[in-house]
Amino acid sequence: MSDTEQQDRLDKEKQRAAAQALRWVRDGMLVGLGSGSTAAYFIQLLGQTLRGGQLQIQATATSLATEALARRAGIPLLEPRRGLRFDLTVDGADEIGPRLTLIKGGGGALLREKVLATSSDYLLIIADSSKLVPQLGQFPLPLEVVPFALPWVLDTVALLGGNPKLRLDKKKAPQPAHSDQGNILVDCHFKSLPDPNQLALQLQDIPGIVEHGLFLGLASAAIVAEGDQLLLLRPSAEPADAASFGELPKEAGPTSL
Numbered sequence: 001m002s003d004t005e006q007q008d009r010l011d012k013e014k015q016r017a018a019a020q021a022l023r024w025v026r027d028g029m030l031v032g033l034g035s036g037s038t039a040a041y042f043i044q045l046l047g048q049t050l051r052g053g054q055l056q057i058q059a060t061a062t063s064l065a066t067e068a069l070a071r072r073a074g075i076p077l078l079e080p081r082r083g084l085r086f087d088l089t090v091d092g093a094d095e096i097g098p099r100l101t102l103i104k105g106g107g108g109a110l111l112r113e114k115v116l117a118t119s120s121d122y123l124l125i126i127a128d129s130s131k132l133v134p135q136l137g138q139f140p141l142p143l144e145v146v147p148f149a150l151p152w153v154l155d156t157v158a159l160l161g162g163n164p165k166l167r168l169d170k171k172k173a174p175q176p177a178h179s180d181q182g183n184i185l186v187d188c189h190f191k192s193l194p195d196p197n198q199l200a201l202q203l204q205d206i207p208g209i210v211e212h213g214l215f216l217g218l219a220s221a222a223i224v225a226e227g228d229q230l231l232l233l234r235p236s237a238e239p240a241d242a243a244s245f246g247e248l249p250k251e252a253g254p255t256s257l
């Protein structure tokens with residue numbers, strides 16, 4: 001299979017996972033909108049559904065790019081405010097490991113994504129089949145770092161074996177890439193992460209790291225498209241056929257606000 005054919009196949013899988021996620025959205029929900037190409041398919045489909053008048057929701061975006069996309073799609077947006085909780089957040093992932101441990105932040109949106117993930121009653125991950133891995137760590141782990149602290153963060157992460165590299169701005173290379181908050185993005189090449197919980201604790205202890213891309217114990221479920229098959233993954237269950245799991249489980253129903 002050529003690279004283009006492979007890319008087309010993965011794009012179709014992203015679209016199928018995104019379309020399935022639409023079935024989780026209920027009228028009146030407050031929805032967190034993830035970032036990245038898979039979340040973008042979901043946002044476009046959600047916009048179409050809202051325009052069709054089938055349901056009404058309000059949403060908050062996890063990045064400036066997602067905010068712009070949501071506006072174009074006609075999705076009503078809420079600014080952050082105290083007391084705001086989301087019934088559902090739908091987001092992509094860079095790696096999905098055992099028990100729905102995740103690496104996120106390949107697009108640099110890890111901080112806002114984690115804020116919404118932890119402010120949501122239900123985090124639904126949507127992904128193509130390339131994201132499923134037996135162990136996290138092949139994908140470089142993103143960090144968002146306060147610019148002043150950068151040299152010391154790089155030294156400390158190198159001691160942990162992270163082989164940290166500054167992410168470069170795609171449009172202004174060799175300038176470093178900045179997050180939506182104006183912080184620096186660093187990618188850590190651990191290669192494998194046998195104990196993500198331990199690493200998360202170590203990273204949280206380093207002054208200047210605003211956030212890391214390990215999402216542990218946050219995802220409620222993941223829809224992964226693999227060819228024609230849709231898998232529904234839960235933190236403690238074997239993969240199941242997602243076609244029969246379109247309903248939002250009762251235990252994760254909408255919050256009364």
Ligand SMILES: O=C[C@H](O)[C@H](O)[C@H](O)COP(=O)(O)O
Nearest residue numbers: 036037038092105107108109
């Ligand atoms: O910062 C970006 C996010 O964590 C994305 O959800 C992640 O990179 C997956 O993106 P994509 O759906 O484009 O593979």
